[in-house]
Amino acid sequence: MNSLETFLFTTDLGIVILTILKSLALIVPLLIGVAYLTLAERKVLGAIQLRKGPNVVGPFGLWQPFADAIKMLMKETIIPAGANRALFVLAPLLTFGLAVTAWAVIPVSNHWAIANINVGILYIFAISSLGVYGIIIAGWASNSKYAFLGAMRSAAQMVSYEVSMGFVIVTVIMCVGSQNLNDIVLAQRHIWFAIPLFPMFIIFFISGLAETNRAPFDLAEGDTEIVAGFFVEYSAMSFALFFLGEYANMILISATTTVLFLGGWLSPLPFIPFTWIPGVFWFVFKIFVCLFVFIWVRGTLPRYRYDQIMALGWKVFLPISLVWLVMTAGFLEIFGMLPHA
């Protein structure tokens, strides 16, 4: 060990600096990913609708995200007269901050996480359940009917889908015997949980769509009925933060799906030429696949009605996930496969 390593790994200050460096190493690629996800979404939607998508700024429209960012920065942030100023400003910061915070525990490769904590999956669940506050506060602080309606819809929707999401997570935890995300991925060495727990995988992904307020569950925004829902009063950078937060949440849900069901950083083909490829590559590749499905769904399905969303969450997903949870527990118990941590 040279002196720099000793400083970074043993002294208090060194550990703080190391953690900041690790966070930057995660957040910078994440933000670039978010920027280019906006472009990818417009390109894929363009292809689905037989258009070209953005193709003017730079080669293949590659500078479009930067052009958008500069445009957003140059615009004026307008705070409505009747708004609650402090909360109005807090809401987008909260949304975006939480979307980034959750990444602290995601393992991008074996033991490559900023914090490899015991209760990693609970941490992600807790952070994503806080995400609803950004939306409620925005809707209330705007002091506008449309924003308020959007916030109310979103609150009910996110709370409902968290229930079945919780049962899915419990099922996975039961199969692993640990709440640590690293252990959850390593438990999938032989078979990805997407295969034995296939219905739960589908429920988790669809609940993820609802949790991020994405189409076909985007009635918190509902452009055709309530203009833009909870962020109708937002402009410029405060709007951009909501926008980026939504995309960061999409990537987060994709990463969580990958960790819980698609074997995380593990190679899909566990033999020699594929296992040479570093785990980070596979992890990012699987996230891309999930994100493509997110965009594909948006380009294909029309928006659900409010009561249909509630019926799907409470009358379809909740019973299925509950029954599957009990069945999994029974199966593991009967065949003596329960992991004893």
Place this chain on the structure above:
Amino acid sequence: MIANLAFDLFSAILLGSAVMVVSSRNPVHSVLFLILCFINAAILFLMAGAEFLALVLVIVYVGAVAVLFMFVVMMLDVDFSELREGVQRYAPIGAAVGLVLFVELAFVMVNWVIAPGAAGMRLLPAPGNMTNTAALGSVLYTNYIFLFQLAGAVLLVAMIGAIVLTLRDRKRGKTQDIDIQHSRMPADTLSMVNAKLGAGASVPARHEDAL
């Protein structure tokens, strides 16, 4: 040293926001301060090494219960100036109840004996090298299984009660019944009529109520 300072800081924020919950003028602000309270309590749990309890507190209370509080507070248009007028009238009763509770607590505290082993175990939430989720489960599902089941039954009763209170036959509303819509055939609703020139067609009987 640093742990103590952090404990003082977070408990101070906790108590401060608890005061703000009852004293802030805007009910939405009250709920937000309540959330701050919960989060600080979770941090205190985390500092004591009880990470499972900390995160469950955030998930259950902040992520679900407080959202519903917020929902109710925003939807109900409570006139707080009216409520505040009543404070003068009800303050003595509230104070009396508070005093009785305080005296009772004081009586209990005087006779309270702390077990000799307990003081040393204050910051040891899990025995040995068990994770504290496993430790909690191994106690809750063995020694306290009946109490645990009882708690579940109480919650179930409360839930059924809430459903019964809100369940009504909504005949007045136009709710969609997907089964009826899917089983509808063209023959049920559509009939071809040859209208005579100048006379028009009479409406078949089964369509009259639809018109």
